Amino acid sequence: MSEYLNDFASLFDQYDVLGAFWVNIRLTFFAAIGSMLLGSLVALMRISPIASLRLAGTGYVNLFRNTPLTIILVFLVLGVWSQLGINLSEDFARNFFLYAVVGLSLYHAAFVCEAIRSGVNTVPVGQAEAARAIGLSFLPAARLIVFPQALRGAITPLGNTLIALTKNTTVAAAASVTEISALMKTMIEFRPDVIIAVFLTVALGFVLLVVPVGLLTTWASRKLAVKR
Amino acid sequence: MASSTARNVLFDVQGPRARRTTLVLNLVGVLLVAALAWVVLGRLADQGQLTAEKWAPLVTARTWENFLLPGLWQTLRAALLAVVLSIAFGLVFGLGRLSQPAIVRLVSTVVVEFFRAVPVLVMMIFFYLGLGRADLVEPANVPFWAVVLGLMFYNGSVIAELIRSGVHQLPRGQREAGLAIGLTPARSLRLIELPQALTAMLPSLVSQFVVILKDTALGYIITYPELLASGRRLGSGDGNILQTLFVVALVFVLINYLLTLLADRLSRFLSYRTAGRTKPAEGPVAAAAAQD
Numbered sequence: 001m002s003e004y005l006n007d008f009a010s011l012f013d014q015y016d017v018l019g020a021f022w023v024n025i026r027l028t029f030f031a032a033i034g035s036m037l038l039g040s041l042v043a044l045m046r047i048s049p050i051a052s053l054r055l056a057g058t059g060y061v062n063l064f065r066n067t068p069l070t071i072i073l074v075f076l077v078l079g080v081w082s083q084l085g086i087n088l089s090e091d092f093a094r095n096f097f098l099y100a101v102v103g104l105s106l107y108h109a110a111f112v113c114e115a116i117r118s119g120v121n122t123v124p125v126g127q128a129e130a131a132r133a134i135g136l137s138f139l140p141a142a143r144l145i146v147f148p149q150a151l152r153g154a155i156t157p158l159g160n161t162l163i164a165l166t167k168n169t170t171v172a173a174a175a176s177v178t179e180i181s182a183l184m185k186t187m188i189e190f191r192p193d194v195i196i197a198v199f200l201t202v203a204l205g206f207v208l209l210v211v212p213v214g215l216l217t218t219w220a221s222r223k224l225a226v227k228r
Numbered sequence: 229m230a231s232s233t234a235r236n237v238l239f240d241v242q243g244p245r246a247r248r249t250t251l252v253l254n255l256v257g258v259l260l261v262a263a264l265a266w267v268v269l270g271r272l273a274d275q276g277q278l279t280a281e282k283w284a285p286l287v288t289a290r291t292w293e294n295f296l297l298p299g300l301w302q303t304l305r306a307a308l309l310a311v312v313l314s315i316a317f318g319l320v321f322g323l324g325r326l327s328q329p330a331i332v333r334l335v336s337t338v339v340v341e342f343f344r345a346v347p348v349l350v351m352m353i354f355f356y357l358g359l360g361r362a363d364l365v366e367p368a369n370v371p372f373w374a375v376v377l378g379l380m381f382y383n384g385s386v387i388a389e390l391i392r393s394g395v396h397q398l399p400r401g402q403r404e405a406g407l408a409i410g411l412t413p414a415r416s417l418r419l420i421e422l423p424q425a426l427t428a429m430l431p432s433l434v435s436q437f438v439v440i441l442k443d444t445a446l447g448y449i450i451t452y453p454e455l456l457a458s459g460r461r462l463g464s465g466d467g468n469i470l471q472t473l474f475v476v477a478l479v480f481v482l483i484n485y486l487l488t489l490l491a492d493r494l495s496r497f498l499s500y501r502t503a504g505r506t507k508p509a510e511g512p513v514a515a516a517a518a519q520d
Contacts, residue, residue, distance in 0.1 A: 049242070051250075052254050066442070066484035066488070069445075070446055071445055071476060084271070192357070210345045
């Protein structure tokens, strides 16, 4: 038993497990910002009174929500990078990292958009009517009355999107990024004797990453909920 | 409809002046979208990506017979088996979380929470390398089973949660009535509550099938010859990878869009078809379900 544990511990000297997890965390961080910006923009388009923008927003969501993330990443690397020759960075590894961030952002923006839209749906129509009754026009009513409440209603679905994003950073393996799932494959291939321990380590890492986000968003959504 | 209420919150029925402004902005919007499309297509045309010889191979019988349809079949085969196994897994652990003995509840909770937190790809890689080593299935079938098992553990856990929230959403009287006519709690759960919960969760279940179908594409990473992998092989051979992946994505979008449409229809149909509160399960679980 202790020999097994020693074998297992030697893995950490051989392979940079924490470093690989750090790649996933960085991917999550940048893609969260990217998908939040893009997703908010698409959500604004989808709830605007302008039909053409609404249509474009709906098209975006339906397209990206129904395409597997793997295809988006493979498309970016094999299609856009190798066929069209667009480099996002001079550095070879960094280029793939940035492509993974772009792919993850494009995919999750569709879910961020829907989360924000569901938040807007939690605001009763009476709120907007009251805002207009006291003389606020469209933009001030949206900025001062509707959005602050909508954002608080959107915390839970946004948290779920963040959790999904964290787990989906493993798919960056399809874009040749050496993150934890790719490292796990290498580790098991070279050290099949400790396969279960390797799997449990990686799995536990994700439990530790994901569970606090879930607890935090549940707490925040209760704390910040608009009491009705 | 959700979208129309969302819009009602933000703006009133418009008067003549507002309608004129909207019309102008509408035209600006169309021009913006068109300009974006023009730039992208222009770039693609400059690179010679829009020529007929890049796209023509995709409409030949050879392409579909030898590559895309076999790939699609592998995708559907894995997805179908994963759907069946996920439902079985979800029923076992969903009922486990609702059952009386604390130890059964605890074990089910740990299993469900664990498999929901672990990325599907990590499980697929584990089974891919583990099954190959353990010599349990034929070497040629290892990727297939790795995909199916990975999908089963993750989506089964989500379905278990759907079942739990579906049962919790039922009016309490249902359970009380069951107990009052002399059923044990377990039989009341199985005969009275579960069938109603299953009806209510049907739309969410169909949305979950979209997730399963989408995630079969992860099999590409562990050498399962599904639609994306065969598309890649085809595109590399013909030198039109961009175009082939475009068609492959289109196939996925089309199937998933139809499934989503079915889920919407079901949810509307069930909302007036059944008497009690049979709204599709909402909240964290259903929302989380739809996005991996």
